[in-house]
Amino acid sequence: MSHDDPNVEPSFEPNVEPSFEPDLERDLETEAILGKALAAPREVPPEWRVAAQAAFTWRTVDEELLALVHDSAADGVAAVRGDAEARTLAFSGGGLTLEVELADRRIQGQLDGDAASPGMDATGEVTFEHVDGRTRSATTDETGFFTLAGEDHGLVRFAVRTAGTRLVTEWIVL
Amino acid sequence: MYHRLVTVLCLVVEPNSTRALVAVLPTRRPPMDQPVAGPSVAGLVAAAREGDTEAWDQLVDRFLPLVHSVVSRVRLSAADAADVNQTVWLRLVEHLGSLRQPEALPGWLATTARREALRAATTSGRVVSVEPGAHLLEGVDDVDFDDLLVDQERDQAMRDALAELPADRRRLLELLVSEPPTPYDEISSILGMPIGSIGPTRARALAQLRKTRAFRAWHEATAGPDQDGGDRRVP
Numbered sequence: 001m002s003h004d005d006p007n008v009e010p011s012f013e014p015n016v017e018p019s020f021e022p023d024l025e026r027d028l029e030t031e032a033i034l035g036k037a038l039a040a041p042r043e044v045p046p047e048w049r050v051a052a053q054a055a056f057t058w059r060t061v062d063e064e065l066l067a068l069v070h071d072s073a074a075d076g077v078a079a080v081r082g083d084a085e086a087r088t089l090a091f092s093g094g095g096l097t098l099e100v101e102l103a104d105r106r107i108q109g110q111l112d113g114d115a116a117s118p119g120m121d122a123t124g125e126v127t128f129e130h131v132d133g134r135t136r137s138a139t140t141d142e143t144g145f146f147t148l149a150g151e152d153h154g155l156v157r158f159a160v161r162t163a164g165t166r167l168v169t170e171w172i173v174l
Numbered sequence: 175m176y177h178r179l180v181t182v183l184c185l186v187v188e189p190n191s192t193r194a195l196v197a198v199l200p201t202r203r204p205p206m207d208q209p210v211a212g213p214s215v216a217g218l219v220a221a222a223r224e225g226d227t228e229a230w231d232q233l234v235d236r237f238l239p240l241v242h243s244v245v246s247r248v249r250l251s252a253a254d255a256a257d258v259n260q261t262v263w264l265r266l267v268e269h270l271g272s273l274r275q276p277e278a279l280p281g282w283l284a285t286t287a288r289r290e291a292l293r294a295a296t297t298s299g300r301v302v303s304v305e306p307g308a309h310l311l312e313g314v315d316d317v318d319f320d321d322l323l324v325d326q327e328r329d330q331a332m333r334d335a336l337a338e339l340p341a342d343r344r345r346l347l348e349l350l351v352s353e354p355p356t357p358y359d360e361i362s363s364i365l366g367m368p369i370g371s372i373g374p375t376r377a378r379a380l381a382q383l384r385k386t387r388a389f390r391a392w393h394e395a396t397a398g399p400d401q402d403g404g405d406r407r408v409p
Binding site: 022026033034048056058065155 | 222225227230231234235238239241242243252256257258259260261262263264265266267268270293294296297325328329330331332333336347348350351352353374376377378380381383384
């Protein structure tokens, strides 16, 4: 085939034989699956795309992750008790645990070394980060306790700076 | 080959030069309006790990329809569903560096989307149930879930196949399969093409689409190889 001719027009069809025979039935099938494929992205709300793209701005390098190990909202207990205002969360990672309780328009929490790292320095600064960019910070006392004022909804996480390292929790939805 | 090249190069270059590299490579593609299918998923993940925003945006474009279809299977308010979507992508950002098999990303995203959607359904406070999530699992059983991944693969293959066509053919097919379908006289004026040419050009464009690399790869993977792209009823 003479593909290397630089003067070939864009509409030149190297793939279609001169003895081209349309296949009406297959054409309809191909059109149908192509139509579905092109419709799928159109069904996604535009703001989902914006949010998905924006998530990348939260990319961090070499930050230790504190994984969610307990969420009272997930076990349904709070709802059954009718105590829907209080929510307790626990995170663990990098030798640390972080426990927080969200109630009465404030967040109370404690940093601690995990079972494997009992002597760990668990004091420092805890920052509450909202995905929209707002942050609030508190410094722990010498036993790792801290309190953050205010209430929030949406996607949030905690960042912990202790002994020169920064850890972040998984994102959670409040 | 091109995909592998991107993957390998991204591993060895400095983080800051990745974007430039990825931006430059497409110009080495086959001539004119005939782009090969975009970088592989593994290549995009590798580039995104190095901070390449464009690679991330391509991952989003590829897999957003999948995440959307998984989340849509769970009954959630629009706001909760949007939160789930955001959570899924933030999870991916967190785990970009630790994904063992980047090519398994579709499965990872679908699983994460389903888990987060069910979690949202049980924690939103709207659902109070002794067995949280029990009735919500309707419509997200394993069979459906596998079907979603198969559909997503087919849809992506079709979009990749379309991207392999010359721009004028691509545009014609887009107009023909639009919803609602574009009338021939409108297509004629949009593309500057005589109405009488639309039918024959459509047939040739569809035949060409079936001969693209992306279409053949998908077809061989689903129907087994045969000579002409196969005549098994295309699902």
